[in-house]
Amino acid sequence: MKRNAFVFMIITAVFLGMTAVSGFGSPKNYWQQDVSYEIHVTLNTQKNTLTGKERLVYKNNSPDVLNYVWFHTYPNAFKNNTTIYAKEMAARGSSKFYFSGPKDRGYVNWKSITADGTPVKWRYKPGDITEAKVFLAKPLKPGESITFEIAFFVKIPLVFSRLGHKGRHYEITQWYPKVVVYDRKGWHPDGYHATGEFYGEFGTFDVWITLPKDLVVAASGNLMDPASEIAFRDSLIREGEKIDQMSKKERKKYLKERRKRIKKNRTDEAKTLHFRAEKVHDFAWFADARFIVKKGTYKHTSLYVYVLPKHEHAWKDAVQYVYDTLQNYGGWYGEYPYKQMSVVDGDLSAGGGMEYPNITIISAPHIPFLRVLEMVIMHETGHQWFYGMLGNNEMDEAWMDEGINTFSEIRYLEKKYGRKGNLTDYPKWLSFLPPIGDRWTAHFSYFNYAYHNMDERILQPAYKFREGYAAMVYHKTGWMMFDLKQILGDTLFNRVMQTYFKEWQYKHPDTEDFVKVVNRVTGKDYTHFFNEWLKTTKKFDYAVGKVSQKRTNKGFDVTVNVKRKRKGIVPVDVRVTTKDGTMQTRRWNGKDAVGRLKFHTKKKVKEVAIDPGRNLLEINHWDDYKPGQLDAAFLFSLPNFYKQQIFWGPVLWYYEKDGVQTGLWFRYGVPVMNNPTIDLNAYYGLSSKRLNRSAQIQQDLPFFHRRSKLSVQAKNAMGYIRNKVELSFTTGPYLTRPPVQHVKFGLNINKIYDLDYMSQKDWSLGKETQAFVSYSYFTRTIRWRSRNKVTLEKGFKWNLGKFDYFRASLELNQTFRWTKLFSTHFRFYGGYASGTLPLNRRFYLAGDLDVEQSNPLVLDRQGRFSPLEGYYLPGQGNLRGYYGIFTNGVHPASKVIAAFNLDFPVPKVPIRIFYDVGNVWASTQNVDFGKLRSDAGFLLDLKIVQFVFPVWVSHPVLGEKKFKFRWLFGFSIPNLSF
Numbered sequence: 001m002k003r004n005a006f007v008f009m010i011i012t013a014v015f016l017g018m019t020a021v022s023g024f025g026s027p028k029n030y031w032q033q034d035v036s037y038e039i040h041v042t043l044n045t046q047k048n049t050l051t052g053k054e055r056l057v058y059k060n061n062s063p064d065v066l067n068y069v070w071f072h073t074y075p076n077a078f079k080n081n082t083t084i085y086a087k088e089m090a091a092r093g094s095s096k097f098y099f100s101g102p103k104d105r106g107y108v109n110w111k112s113i114t115a116d117g118t119p120v121k122w123r124y125k126p127g128d129i130t131e132a133k134v135f136l137a138k139p140l141k142p143g144e145s146i147t148f149e150i151a152f153f154v155k156i157p158l159v160f161s162r163l164g165h166k167g168r169h170y171e172i173t174q175w176y177p178k179v180v181v182y183d184r185k186g187w188h189p190d191g192y193h194a195t196g197e198f199y200g201e202f203g204t205f206d207v208w209i210t211l212p213k214d215l216v217v218a219a220s221g222n223l224m225d226p227a228s229e230i231a232f233r234d235s236l237i238r239e240g241e242k243i244d245q246m247s248k249k250e251r252k253k254y255l256k257e258r259r260k261r262i263k264k265n266r267t268d269e270a271k272t273l274h275f276r277a278e279k280v281h282d283f284a285w286f287a288d289a290r291f292i293v294k295k296g297t298y299k300h301t302s303l304y305v306y307v308l309p310k311h312e313h314a315w316k317d318a319v320q321y322v323y324d325t326l327q328n329y330g331g332w333y334g335e336y337p338y339k340q341m342s343v344v345d346g347d348l349s350a351g352g353g354m355e356y357p358n359i360t361i362i363s364a365p366h367i368p369f370l371r372v373l374e375m376v377i378m379h380e381t382g383h384q385w386f387y388g389m390l391g392n393n394e395m396d397e398a399w400m401d402e403g404i405n406t407f408s409e410i411r412y413l414e415k416k417y418g419r420k421g422n423l424t425d426y427p428k429w430l431s432f433l434p435p436i437g438d439r440w441t442a443h444f445s446y447f448n449y450a451y452h453n454m455d456e457r458i459l460q461p462a463y464k465f466r467e468g469y470a471a472m473v474y475h476k477t478g479w480m481m482f483d484l485k486q487i488l489g490d491t492l493f494n495r496v497m498q499t500y501f502k503e504w505q506y507k508h509p510d511t512e513d514f515v516k517v518v519n520r521v522t523g524k525d526y527t528h529f530f531n532e533w534l535k536t537t538k539k540f541d542y543a544v545g546k547v548s549q550k551r552t553n554k555g556f557d558v559t560v561n562v563k564r565k566r567k568g569i570v571p572v573d574v575r576v577t578t579k580d581g582t583m584q585t586r587r588w589n590g591k592d593a594v595g596r597l598k599f600h601t602k603k604k605v606k607e608v609a610i611d612p613g614r615n616l617l618e619i620n621h622w623d624d625y626k627p628g629q630l631d632a633a634f635l636f637s638l639p640n641f642y643k644q645q646i647f648w649g650p651v652l653w654y655y656e657k658d659g660v661q662t663g664l665w666f667r668y669g670v671p672v673m674n675n676p677t678i679d680l681n682a683y684y685g686l687s688s689k690r691l692n693r694s695a696q697i698q699q700d701l702p703f704f705h706r707r708s709k710l711s712v713q714a715k716n717a718m719g720y721i722r723n724k725v726e727l728s729f730t731t732g733p734y735l736t737r738p739p740v741q742h743v744k745f746g747l748n749i750n751k752i753y754d755l756d757y758m759s760q761k762d763w764s765l766g767k768e769t770q771a772f773v774s775y776s777y778f779t780r781t782i783r784w785r786s787r788n789k790v791t792l793e794k795g796f797k798w799n800l801g802k803f804d805y806f807r808a809s810l811e812l813n814q815t816f817r818w819t820k821l822f823s824t825h826f827r828f829y830g831g832y833a834s835g836t837l838p839l840n841r842r843f844y845l846a847g848d849l850d851v852e853q854s855n856p857l858v859l860d861r862q863g864r865f866s867p868l869e870g871y872y873l874p875g876q877g878n879l880r881g882y883y884g885i886f887t888n889g890v891h892p893a894s895k896v897i898a899a900f901n902l903d904f905p906v907p908k909v910p911i912r913i914f915y916d917v918g919n920v921w922a923s924t925q926n927v928d929f930g931k932l933r934s935d936a937g938f939l940l941d942l943k944i945v946q947f948v949f950p951v952w953v954s955h956p957v958l959g960e961k962k963f964k965f966r967w968l969f970g971f972s973i974p975n976l977s978f
Helices: 005-022 074-078 084-091 227-244 248-264 318-332 372-382 402-417 438-451 469-488 490-504 511-522 527-534
Strands: 034-044 049-059 066-072 107-115 122-125 128-140 145-155 164-166 169-172 203-212 216-219 222-225 270-280 285-288 292-298 301-307 340-345 353-356 359-362 542-552 555-564 572-578 583-588 594-601 605-610 630-634 644-655 659-668 677-685 690-700 708-717 720-731 740-752 766-780 784-796 805-817 823-835 896-906 911-921 933-941 945-953 968-973
Touching: 074 084, 074 107, 074 128, 084 128, 107 128, 128 145, 203 216, 203 285, 216 227, 216 270, 216 301, 216 340, 222 227, 227 248, 227 270, 227 292, 285 359, 292 318, 301 318, 318 340, 318 372, 318 402, 318 490, 340 372, 353 372, 359 372, 372 402, 402 438, 402 469, 438 469, 469 490, 469 527, 490 511, 511 527, 542 605, 555 572, 555 605, 572 594, 583 594, 644 677
Parallel strands: 034 203, 301 340, 340 359, 630 644
Antiparallel strands: 034 049, 049 145, 066 128, 107 145, 122 128, 164 169, 169 285, 203 270, 216 285, 222 270, 292 301, 353 359, 542 555, 555 594, 572 583, 572 605, 644 659, 659 677, 677 690, 690 708, 708 720, 720 740, 740 766, 766 784, 784 805, 805 823, 823 896, 896 911, 911 933, 933 945, 945 968
């Protein structure tokens, strides 16, 4: 909606006055406290400190007598490793703060505090030094005010989360003594957590900032004075306009000269700036001498972008992103009433961006061909509505700001770019890549947790989420709002949201308040709807059942059965489409196990679809259509929630005996997404004239265990037949991080029938029947990681098996991190075997043989490019100095093994030093720890490529020295190292 700016300002001013005096639109008994801050603060860039004095006038509008007042002391979150924030980050495995030194950490000290001029006592909340309880000398009665004066000192940490600095770049957030909200539910001294945001009282901020003259400052509110600083900002805006007109070459030259000029003009000479912000609940500011400033205007609001030179070109459209956000949100919910809105390029470590009143900090990178930067800028700008003007408790009910804002973010992108591919901006030469949509990413995020039954209820404090905070609070809630919009229709939904904004602007709504607005505006009770989405983990899943069509004189009477397969209940739309393209839609309340919907059509129905608008978040959409939908893609595509998928592509590889291998591969389904998945491969060796083929089917068994899988494989390729059945289980409290346990057991029936493909010294002809079971466990703390595995295997002569043996192995991997840069990795591998053992089941001293032949990047299994010969394939004994390339082709192997590996990184370079010791023996009677082999050297780890240099071995081949330049190489890719 477009309005005359002057008229809008008058209306806004009147409306603000009404809400301030009468609490317009909110319940009659609603109240909230009034606060007014005056803060004088000085930034010391030499010591990275703040010295400040705060005067806070606090009015008690509650019906309660207050004997104490809580204050947030958020900078103490970065004081030591015992704070709640530090412990939570350590539990996640994040080590950045844990290993930081005292000079890099931060805290706040109160030098003095008085209430109405009288010194008062205070103490920290037990177990949490980010909250301080101030005891009043006399009770504060309803309607009374009290004035606090606090002298404080802040040591600014490095940027670990939000508050911090990086050199002379400053992000000053959660920095001053901030009074805790007291509302209908009492005090909220929630502390500073690794997950979760904030809650503040609305009021007025007058802030005077003293800092070096060369620093450019962006802040909440409006810059009031001095006039010289306003002129300085205007000059920066003109400079930004000048840069915009430059060519790439001119811009590069100018920015280089500008960087030198800024460095030359660095000064400690001070200036004092005055900012004033009204009707806000926080105050943040940012400072950097390098900022380039861009300006735009939206109606009565000045739009500022403060961007660092290295990102200047990538941010060229940032002002437009802010403009588009204010325009869309203003039309959907209510206009932005403030005089300025700023976006700052920063170094935040708590996500891609963070919102503050009238200003937001962005650390998300510009990624070529993706609209991630626009998405983050508009998302954080959108928080001026959901968080900024609608000041819910972000810690307790984060869905009300993050979830509704994620819905609005998706709404923005879909309006501007369409639903499909709105996050991608591919050039023509990349048009073959799959388009990515914002709603799809939200769907995928939620699905990963819900599929494994690791989703959590939305309505709980942010810090209590185990892991899936974003998936539930942002993404599931976003889908809930789309479902609500679908049910209500656009017109009614917009009226609901505009009413909610109008009634609760500058107040503290909670979930109950929002639901009451929905119920009142719609005239219906949607309490159950919100309870299903917010207070439970019930999943929604509806399916098209039997469809019957009876011909009549006037067409067809159609009955559609719709099944509810899960406990979640929401209304669903069902659409029938006839052969001439005519569509009819009915809505079913979704309550019964089976619903029957009647249609009358002139033509026969060719398709039935549940949720045709695709606004309902179901755990399984593939049965929403009858007939089912199928999508075929060459090579790859994003997982499709609505269509079964088939992928196909060519095989082109080289193997010494086969020569060039060419063929096709097919895959039905995507792991987790489509159940089951089926893989088929067939490729022909042009030299050997042999057809190689394989097939595999994998089926998740969630009814048996939430993370269990059955896998069946058949393979006949390159002289090797393999038939395998495996059942696996994964357990752990988290989906993506340890601790985690894996159990696998199954049956192998293998046959090696052609040793032309494999080295005869490492592989045995014949059929092998083997049962196996393995258990692995991975856990970690901030200093210690442990990954261990035990495997038991039994070969027997059932089904013409040739080998009868028992084999057991134990692998222990322990990593201890001593400091930020130095760690030590210890590994032990031990194994025992008895009976008639195929050569390939022996224990190898040098490394792994890839006996299951599951590594697709092994070029050959004999000769220079085979495992244990020239490739580095870690595993088993892992004595890197005893590869065949160093031992005249001999691969030490036998029935008993014991090996110990030690390595540690060289700080700041991709090099690891290693030492290995161990041996193999024919039996336990032959074990002699006095005759061990060992080696030492270093490894160059380039992530993808690894080069190993075992420059010393204790038992070199005859004629060679112990010290000698030796090397081999391998590749390292995720989950596949060799």
